[in-house]
Amino acid sequence: MRKILLTAALLCAAALPAISASAPAGSNKSFTGATANLAPGDPAGQWTRQARDYANTRYSPLTQINQKNVARLRVAWTFSDGQMYGHEGAPLVVGDTMYLVTPYPNIAYALDLSKTGAPIKWVFQPNPDPRAIGEACCDKVLRGWAYADGKLIYNLLDDHTVAVDAQTGKEVWRVLLDDVSKGPTLTQAAFVVGDKVYIGSSGGELGTNGWLQALDVKDGHTIWKAFTNGPDSGALIGPDFKPFYPWMKGKDLGVSTWPGEMWKQGASAPWGWVSYDPDLNEIYYGTSNPGPRTPSQRPGLNLWSSAVFARDAGSGAAKWAYQFTPHDEWDYDGVNENVLIEIPWKGARRKAMVHFNRNGFAYTIDRTNGEVLVAEPFGTQNWAKKIDLATGMPVVNDAAHPIVEKKVENICPPDIGVKNWNPSAFSPRTGLLYAGVFNSCMDLTNHIVQYIPGSPYDGMEMVRHAGPGGNWGEFIAWDPVAGKRIWSVKENLYVWSGAVVTGSDLVFYGTMDGWFRAVNARTGKVLWSQKLGSGITAAPMTFVGPDKRQYVAVYTGVGGGAGVLRRVGGYMPGGNTLYVFSVDGAGIGSGAGQLVSHSDVAAPVSVPPAAAHN
Amino acid sequence: MRRLVLALLMLATPASAQVAADTPNPFEGKADAVEAGHALFGKMNCVGCHAYDLTGGMGPDLTDNSWQYGGKPGEIFHTIAEGTPRGMPSWKDKMTPDEIWQVVSYIHSKHQ
Numbered sequence: 001m002r003k004i005l006l007t008a009a010l011l012c013a014a015a016l017p018a019i020s021a022s023a024p025a026g027s028n029k030s031f032t033g034a035t036a037n038l039a040p041g042d043p044a045g046q047w048t049r050q051a052r053d054y055a056n057t058r059y060s061p062l063t064q065i066n067q068k069n070v071a072r073l074r075v076a077w078t079f080s081d082g083q084m085y086g087h088e089g090a091p092l093v094v095g096d097t098m099y100l101v102t103p104y105p106n107i108a109y110a111l112d113l114s115k116t117g118a119p120i121k122w123v124f125q126p127n128p129d130p131r132a133i134g135e136a137c138c139d140k141v142l143r144g145w146a147y148a149d150g151k152l153i154y155n156l157l158d159d160h161t162v163a164v165d166a167q168t169g170k171e172v173w174r175v176l177l178d179d180v181s182k183g184p185t186l187t188q189a190a191f192v193v194g195d196k197v198y199i200g201s202s203g204g205e206l207g208t209n210g211w212l213q214a215l216d217v218k219d220g221h222t223i224w225k226a227f228t229n230g231p232d233s234g235a236l237i238g239p240d241f242k243p244f245y246p247w248m249k250g251k252d253l254g255v256s257t258w259p260g261e262m263w264k265q266g267a268s269a270p271w272g273w274v275s276y277d278p279d280l281n282e283i284y285y286g287t288s289n290p291g292p293r294t295p296s297q298r299p300g301l302n303l304w305s306s307a308v309f310a311r312d313a314g315s316g317a318a319k320w321a322y323q324f325t326p327h328d329e330w331d332y333d334g335v336n337e338n339v340l341i342e343i344p345w346k347g348a349r350r351k352a353m354v355h356f357n358r359n360g361f362a363y364t365i366d367r368t369n370g371e372v373l374v375a376e377p378f379g380t381q382n383w384a385k386k387i388d389l390a391t392g393m394p395v396v397n398d399a400a401h402p403i404v405e406k407k408v409e410n411i412c413p414p415d416i417g418v419k420n421w422n423p424s425a426f427s428p429r430t431g432l433l434y435a436g437v438f439n440s441c442m443d444l445t446n447h448i449v450q451y452i453p454g455s456p457y458d459g460m461e462m463v464r465h466a467g468p469g470g471n472w473g474e475f476i477a478w479d480p481v482a483g484k485r486i487w488s489v490k491e492n493l494y495v496w497s498g499a500v501v502t503g504s505d506l507v508f509y510g511t512m513d514g515w516f517r518a519v520n521a522r523t524g525k526v527l528w529s530q531k532l533g534s535g536i537t538a539a540p541m542t543f544v545g546p547d548k549r550q551y552v553a554v555y556t557g558v559g560g561g562a563g564v565l566r567r568v569g570g571y572m573p574g575g576n577t578l579y580v581f582s583v584d585g586a587g588i589g590s591g592a593g594q595l596v597s598h599s600d601v602a603a604p605v606s607v608p609p610a611a612a613h614n
Numbered sequence: 615m616r617r618l619v620l621a622l623l624m625l626a627t628p629a630s631a632q633v634a635a636d637t638p639n640p641f642e643g644k645a646d647a648v649e650a651g652h653a654l655f656g657k658m659n660c661v662g663c664h665a666y667d668l669t670g671g672m673g674p675d676l677t678d679n680s681w682q683y684g685g686k687p688g689e690i691f692h693t694i695a696e697g698t699p700r701g702m703p704s705w706k707d708k709m710t711p712d713e714i715w716q717v718v719s720y721i722h723s724k725h726q
Contacts, residue, residue, distance in 0.1 A: 134663070134673065
């Protein structure tokens with residue numbers, strides 16, 4: 001009997017996540033002492049920007065849904081937007097209105113949360129140029145939208161940014177920022193601080209010349225524009241630019257670290273997230289892989305690809321940069337979110353940022369100067385032995401270098417990374433970050449490619465396979481000070497959803513095989529799961545409705561880069577349904593009897609979904 | 615002057631632009647055309663959208679017998695030459711008609 005008990009206990013231990021002893025479950029103690037500035041301090045029930053705060057924590061202080069009642073979450077209402085490309089953004093809630101924007105053709109909806117069933121308040125159809133469909137590398141997605149100054153502001157796939165009156169749904173302004181026929185698209189989530197909206201270009205695989213620009217929220221005109229590569233003048237690199245490591249110091253490195261004029265097709269597109277520190281008045285964002293993806297064609301560091309920039313939010317002047325993967329040979333990029341936190345460090349507090357890079361290392365960086373404090377693997381990787389903290393350089397494994405026309409086996413991770421753009425969350429209560437991660441490797445054969453404007457400038461032929469253990473993904477809690485995992489939950493497929501963590505120590509995330517889960521933020525114990533109609537590659541959020549009730553919402557609609565697993569078992573059909581949950585599914589007018597129906601506005605006739613892609 | 619304009623117009627109009635759907639592939643059944651098309655499929659970056667194994671990614675799968683713009687040789691030729699409104703570029707200025715037919719041969723070789 002004792003043997004059976006022991007076996008049972010071992011089985012349980014195997015099934016349960018590993019727990020650090022440093023902060024027992026049930027306590028309110030932080031695991032790390034890390035905190036965050038939650039500016040601008042929006043009302044607790046609102047969600048007015050993709051990551052909720054400037055620091056990109058995705059932390060909600062709400063506590064109505066808690067450890068005890070979370071298992072009673074049920075669907076309160078749903079909304080289908082009719083579009084079949086991958087869904088990647090989180091809904092915004094401002095006052096009594098929810099704002100949604102679809103992937104291409106980028107239709108915006110305002111839903112009235114004060115009425116039964118959240119009917120459509122207005123719909124806006126921007127009708128972007130369909131040529132953009134053929135230029136977007138990784139599905140025809142949009143990662144989010146912004147609310148500011150009474151306007152909903154977002155990017156169209158065809159290189160326009162548009163602002164829509166949040167009350168009426170009428171277009172206020174629309175500006176054209178690039179030429180889609182040459183390869184660039186816009187898929188980034190517009191990010192607003194004060195009177196500026198920051199827009200970054202997409203097109204890492206299209207030989208583009210990446211840029212980030214600040215537009216005026218009032219009329220959309222460009223206030224400043226910073227190219228990633230090229231001469232210092234175009235990159236807004238001047239006397240204020242002080243990178244921490246010597247190898248990133250010098251004049252016009254965005255030219256001299258490339259052969260000839262290859263920087264002009266060097267991509268390095270900032271298609272990921274922007275964060276903002278109101279005390280330093282600086283923005284932080286990452287840049288994509290260099291083009292072409294075949295590294296032997298572009299000897300050199302290829303600055304400023306696969307890097308992070310700190311810039312003055314007002315002038316755009318670069319303050320520092322750090323290149324995560326010099327001369328990126330594996331398409332590891334640097335676009336993932338930078339979560340701004342304050343950490344205890346050798347007896348003092350440091351203003352830091354945490355960045356889970358595709359290359360498999362989680363970096364904790366001093367955001368005042370670009371010094372790497374911690375760089376530890378957060379998942380399966382073998383391309384580097386370590387990141388040398390003295391130089392900031394990776395120590396690359398010789399066996400991981402790609403070779404033209406020869407298959408190099410088992411490089412981990414593949415191009416898609418140990419984590420992609422799917423945003424992590426940080427809790428100031430636990431001091432931990434929460435992230436969906438990937439466990440996979442690739443067999444890589446490189447090819448020499450030529451630049452043909454408007455076509456892929458790529459060269460990587462690869463077969464991806466699951467990493468050790470056979471599971472493609474997991475969801476982890478990460479200690480950003482010690483640089484180690486606290487717990488993890490294994491999942492069958494890549495966990496490509498964003499995360500949200502609440503004041504009740506609940507973390508929500510979704511899986512590509514359609515499970516939406518609530519997890520104890522301290523232990524990793526799964527408290528609730530609901531199977532939804534499609535896979536989840538969007539970020540969940542939580543809000544309080546006009547009825548003072550807390551809801552949790554998430555878009556389904558698997559797609560985007562996650563489509564690389566479309567032939568792996570468990571991958572679900574596409575979808576486009578927003579699910580909104582509450583305790584017992586309660587909502588305005590719920591209960592017995594026929595509900596009052598509101599049907600003032602008709603949805604547009606859906607664009608016929610593409611049979612395949614284009 | 616008019617003659618000059620006409621001559622320029624003719625120069626700017628590639629011979630490849632108009633091919634009827636039922637036009638047979640002049641390279642039908644020729645293995646060397648399949649090989650040449652394979653090389654062009656890589657060289658012209660077709661692989662970037664349709665993948666090295668032609669199963670698609672950024673662009674559609676070319677192996678699944680589902681043809682949005684028609685699967686006859688002449689229809690595939692036309693799609694490659696003219697491009698599509700949904701972002702497939704036009705290749706008639708970058709490849710000769712023979713080269714486009716060779717790519718058609720390569721694509722069709724994946725359907726036998």
